[in-house]
Amino acid sequence: MYKASSVFKDESTFFHEYVPPELPHREKQLEQLMRFFRPILTDKFVSVNVSIIGRAGVGKTALAKLFGKKLVEESRRRDGKIIFEYMYCSAARTLSAVLRQVISKNWRKIPITGITGSELIVELNERLAKEDKRLVLVLDEAKLLGGEEIHGLIRSAEFFGYGKARINTIIISRPEDWIAYLQPDLSEDVHTVIELPRYSEEELRDILEYRARIGFHEGVISSEVCDMVAKIASETGNARHGIEILYHAGLIAEKSEEKKITPEMIRIAKNEVYPETSPEILRGLHVHELLTLLAVAVTLRDELAAPIGRVYDNYKVVCEEYGARPRTTRNFRNYLRVLSEIKIINTVVKNLKRGRRTVVTLTEIPSSILEERVRSLLESKAPTDIKD
Numbered sequence: 098m099y100k101a102s103s104v105f106k107d108e109s110t111f112f113h114e115y116v117p118p119e120l121p122h123r124e125k126q127l128e129q130l131m132r133f134f135r136p137i138l139t140d141k142f143v144s145v146n147v148s149i150i151g152r153a154g155v156g157k158t159a160l161a162k163l164f165g166k167k168l169v170e171e172s173r174r175r176d177g178k179i180i181f182e183y184m185y186c187s188a189a190r191t192l193s194a195v196l197r198q199v200i201s202k203n204w205r206k207i208p209i210t211g212i213t214g215s216e217l218i219v220e221l222n223e224r225l226a227k228e229d230k231r232l233v234l235v236l237d238e239a240k241l242l243g244g245e246e247i248h249g250l251i252r253s254a255e256f257f258g259y260g261k262a263r264i265n266t267i268i269i270s271r272p273e274d275w276i277a278y279l280q281p282d283l284s285e286d287v288h289t290v291i292e293l294p295r296y297s298e299e300e301l302r303d304i305l306e307y308r309a310r311i312g313f314h315e316g317v318i319s320s321e322v323c324d325m326v327a328k329i330a331s332e333t334g335n336a337r338h339g340i341e342i343l344y345h346a347g348l349i350a351e352k353s354e355e356k357k358i359t360p361e362m363i364r365i366a367k368n369e370v371y372p373e374t375s376p377e378i379l380r381g382l383h384v385h386e387l388l389t390l391l392a393v394a395v396t397l398r399d400e401l402a403a404p405i406g407r408v409y410d411n412y413k414v415v416c417e418e419y420g421a422r423p424r425t426t427r428n429f430r431n432y433l434r435v436l437s438e439i440k441i442i443n444t445v446v447k448n449l450k451r452g453r454r455t456v457v458t459l460t461e462i463p464s465s466i467l468e469e470r471v472r473s474l475l476e477s478k479a480p481t482d483i484k485d
């Protein structure tokens with residue numbers, strides 16, 4: 098029988114995909130987004146393109162999603178002509194994949210092959226024009242698409258004639274990625290860059306109290322204990338950091354059937370969370386990238402760095418364990434490249450007496466925790482996805 102939790106009022110508010118109905122200390126930026134996009138509610142043919150940049154856990158994804166919800170509500174009250182789509186680019190990887198998903202979801206299934214990127218752009222514009230709709234497309238972790246591709250998409254309307262723009266974008270990235278991969282191509286398209294600063298300790302206190310209020314029963318966490326978490330999270334200015342500590346501490350309390358979270362539980366929970374690594378990053382990985390990452394974690398159980406050859410041997414072992422067909426070393430090197438691009442691992446080339454050797458290290462998460470997370474993702478996949 099379902100047993101009521103001793104601590105959680107609504108545990109799902111701690112899941113990473115949950116978007117709270119309010120974002121304390123981001124009201125101004127939400128208002129700003131509303132103002133920028135207001136024209137597309139009435140005037141169909143302007144293209145609004147905004148970039149949101151900020152470090153890990155400062156609310157970029159949450160802000161974009163909450164804004165989308167509000168925008169669609171507002172559009173429904175009028176003519177319902179706005180389509181809002183959120184895309185996490187680490188999962189989609191290419192602009193074609195993004196467009197294929199947007200078209201498939203809203204109109205018709207698009208075959209995986211045989212249609213080029215530019216044909217997809219034409220198709221998207223035509224579909225929008227036919228139904229007189231406007232698209233607001235969020236490209237989260239946009240650096241994976243690169244500025245050039247996004248520029249092509251934004252400018253595609255010109256091909257259809259002046260004043261026919263129906264595609265609007267919100268481009269999300271961390272500051273260093275914005276400067277390196279996006280801004281050079283997009284500076285003329287994006288009229289506004291909304292910069293989200295790191296949260297201060299006081300701001301985190303408000304945010305965490307709010308999140309505790311919607312997630313926990315009353316009295317589970319005292320304001321002193323909440324302040325303690327805010328203080329820890331203020332080292333990174335990252336709200337996810339604090340929220341994950343709250344969640345883990347809640348799980349500890351629940352397991353021991355306690356009704357209160359103690360400072361000791363916070364101290365334990367603190368060591369279980371890794372603020373720089375967003376959970377979505379792992380979710381965006383394909384099966385063989387996950388298997389490669391698992392091989393890295395397994396290889397680095399007892400050492401800090403390992404040569405690629407040894408990781409590849411372990412990759413073959415974990416493939417066998419999960420019933421997957423190992424890919425060639427060339428493919429394997431590509432998987433490693435993806436993993437180091439998203440900064441979960443580092444690959445370092447060492448110059449030795451006899452030639453050069455590449456070694457692999459982990460950036461932040463300890464191997465045991467990484468192994469656990471990757472295994473649980475692999476286990477959530479359908480066997481047919483792993484087999485082919």
Ligand SMILES: Nc1ncnc2c1ncn2[C@@H]1O[C@H](COP(=O)(O)OP(=O)(O)OP(=O)(O)O)[C@@H](O)[C@H]1O
Binds near residue numbers: 307308
């Ligand atoms: N102002 C806020 N109020 C309440 N919750 C917040 C606030 N800002 C962020 N959060 C929560 O903190 C977590 C991290 O926020 P979010 O995922 O939006 O960060 P991000 O900037 O996208 O980080 P990353 O660059 O790692 O993707 C989410 O659970 C989000 O709901």
Ligand SMILES: [Mg+2]
Binds near residue numbers: 158159237375
């Ligand atoms: Mg994010």
